[in-house]
Amino acid sequence: MKEKILKTLNEQMNAEYYSAYLYLSMSAYADRTGFKGAAHWLLRQAHEEREHAGKVFKFILERGETPVFKDIEATPPEYGSLEDVFKKVASHEHHVTDLINAAASAALDQRDHAAYSFFQWFVDEQMEEVSIANDILGKFTAAGNNPGILLSLDAVLGQR
Ligand SMILES: [Fe+2]
Secondary structure, rough: OHHHHHHHHHHHHHHHHHHHHHHHHHHHHHOOOOOHHHHHHHHHHHHHHHHHHHHHHHHHHHHOOOOOOOOOOOOOOOOOOHHHHHHHHHHHHHHHHHHHHHHHHHHHHOOOHHHOOOOOOHHHHHHEEEEEEEHHHHHHHHHHOHHHHHHHHHHHHHOO
8 A cells, every 4th residue: 555545544544543532522511401301412423433433543554554553632622512512523523524534635646546545434424424513513502591491302312
């Protein structure tokens, strides 16, 4: 495999682990502030991110290369509200979409069609992630500080 593609894959694997870390920290915030539904949603999200990392891990091995584990960046120390949490979820998913698009472009540049095809799954996944994050953010923004609406939003997230 071309060096550049292997580097991109390893960066993506590490980025997915960071996403899991980030969502776990958000889940803890939601749990501590009494939003058990949002805590559950974010925990599931963290689990999905570990699965994404696992997909990249497996692909690297299947190509006969070695996955490289780097330091995982620290998560934000605190969050201001659930709206703040989902603002950060949405902006993080936009960032991950940029990473995936760059990875797919690099694969195409290097004529690594297996990697290009592999990244397409993530392209589709990111479209869904961004859309869901924006949707939830919109609801929290509309809810403002209304406790009744916040609690019913929390109940909906708890059904994930
Ligand atoms: Fe992901």
